[in-house]
Amino acid sequence: MNVVVTENYEEMSVAAANVIAEQLKAKPDSVLGLATGTTPIGLYAELVRACDAGEISFANAQSFNLDEYRGLPGTHDQSYRYFMQDNLFDHVDIDVEKTHVPDGSMEDAQAACDAYEQAITQAGGVDLQLLGLGHNGHIGFNEPCDSFPVTTHCVELTESTIQANSRLFDSADEVPREAYTMGIGTIMKARKILLVVNGSGKAEIVRDVLRGPVVPQVPASILQLHPDVTVVLDKEAAAAL
């Protein structure tokens, strides 16, 4: 595991964006696994800048996002599809047809998840998967539980995740209770993984993830077993290491 500690959020964002930029330069038709949340907003802004400047191109790339709220159409301003359009897709040269986010408006959870898993396989798998980290160690929406979920599935969100994400909705009541997410197995199949974390509030969970035992109660701890992981932290998130 390659752990990079940066001074602040801006440096973290640039360092992480550089990993994605290098991937695109080495393989223009990369399959990128993308993430939402507040953590990658600066990283996406840096990718938009690099694309504008002609340093990188997404023209031949494909993308698969980690997760989506169940029940939110892509037009809802808190859906992850909307987030991706707003923060990245609308501002770079990616073909929107080649961008994939689980379809939160599909009622049949099993069908939605199976179709997504199949689409990833058909694309040849993910070359580089970007991840943020939940306060409880979740990645995507793989919440702490008793065994690692393997494939894309429907999850019930924990109360702590609902509370954490409620800041983006008008109230906690409006946060969907379920989501579709890639499984831990789906994530671990990515050829490379890039985990990005900032802020003192995540220092302890970063320590548990990187230095603690590999247990499904800390879902991201499984990354210790992946052969090619880069972790980019700001110094606050790295404080307990």
Ligand SMILES: N[C@@H]1[C@@H](O)[C@H](O)[C@@H](COP(=O)(O)O)O[C@@H]1O
């Ligand atoms: N499903 C997303 C995760 O993919 C994300 O990594 C996490 C952390 O979000 P933030 O970066 O806002 O702390 O929150 C959400 O629950």
